[in-house]
Amino acid sequence: MIHDDALALLASWTPPSPHDETLRDRYLAHLRSRPDGLLKSCFPDHLTAGAIVVSPDASAVLLNHHRKADAWLAFGGHIEPGDATLAAAARRELVEESGLTDFDFDPTPLSLDEHAVDFCSDRGTVHHLDVRFVATAVPDDDHVVSDESLDVRWWPVDALPQTFDDMYRLIDVAITRVAQSTLPLSPS
Template identity: 45%
Template sequence: MNQLFLDARSVLDSWRAPDARQEELRVEYLAHLERHPDAMSRSCLPGHLTASAALLDADGERTALTLHAKLKMWLQLGGHCEEADSSLAGAALREAVEESGVAGVRLLPVPVRLDRHAVPCGGGSWHLDVQYAAVAPPDAPLVIDSAESDDLRWFPIGELPDSADSACRALVAAAAARVRAETAAPR
């Protein structure tokens, strides 16, 4: 087992789900890891773990979304883990930086939620997405540089575009709440 697989198991073992449905997904993800040693690879066609992040601006008022080139939907930043990734958090951060072009992104180290959704990978599969919150430096410009994206924009947290799916909306809400809680916590 590689470091990424071991990290995923450790993250999911220790993660405290915020509700019963999230706990069901956590247990499902762990069972999937036990059944599929290749669960971190896109070649695992029953489904594979992925990592994504809701990238918020420094004020926590806006989120960066990408217009997915194939799906034609506004979505959070993220995707498949790569062989060079050693952790889920690292994969989420790498994807957020690659897809936004923003340097100096700060990833909150603990996932904010999980989401399992159908995708067209390999003719039809599942993404078992581990979702994080990330914060961009002040006044960070977005730089589109991806064949996977038709557009990239900042959207106010409460005004996401109609084509953003429920998983994206739930992640943005959870990430905004986590960032607000972190900001409000005494230091």
């Protein structure tokens, strides 16, 4: 069921950049050739889902210092058997990794990212084909640090921590979407 949802969602999605369009086409080809393409067991590539959390005024982002990656990242991870949609998987990962319960969530993908991960499989390096969404929440202390993180913290957009270049791109895209949004996000 989630396989069909992922195909339909990505096929109908209008990518915001040529980079995202290239990745969307790669993800669609992967899903069409691999019925197991969403599962962690699919080697060496599988889809993952995640969300970046932005304050409603687009002035801050909530990030987690990921334990295994040892880097400040958005929230996300593997698709699990109970996930009905990619958006549901991203929401679940957000809640598990941040403890947030009060947030709004946009079910339209924000961006795509493919990245190699050395610690995901004992068979070698895998590629996460990440589908990213955006959520908004009021910056406060209503978050927790999960077992997967060393820290979870709100960062002003003008004082971000050291991270990967792609995270800065994702933050820029998320801030722009939230700042320009005229449609209400759906409640969590």
